[in-house]
Amino acid sequence: MGFFKNLSNKPTPKEVAKDRLRLILIHDRGDIAPEVIEKIREEILEVISKYIDIQVEDVEISVNKSDDDEGENTSALIANIPIKGIRGR
Template sequence: MEFFKKFSNKPTPKEVAKDRLKLILIHDRGDLPQETLEKIRVEILAVISKYIEIDVDDVEIAVSKSESVDGNSPSLVANIPIRNVKGR
């Protein structure tokens, strides 16, 4: 069975938990309140949904701190799985 797992694109529960923990830690280090981040998420998904079908349950949006010339600067990071492009 291990042999077939190498060909699967589906992450293991361990990988999913690890990714979610990373998102929580990134969010905790960001400067945006949870309410603001949720409003941003809703608005982004509303706009994107006009043009593509997305898997809303698997969307991940977070604020991260990235290195830049002037030190740490926040970045909005989004992982939005696409099901289908509308209008094709």
């Protein structure tokens, strides 16, 4: 039975929960609504997928806050996108 489970493109409950938790953590760190982060993620993946094959299930996008030298709060959008291959080669 496990063989047929792997053929399904539907995410497992574990993957859905992991994605939701990741979005909550991103929101808490960056004061950006989870819906906005998800939209950013979708659009980034759509554009990148035109040029390279990526491992969508392993993509991590986060917002990190830090203080700079002048004491100002700065934020950075960080994307970790595993690449399987380049298109058009």
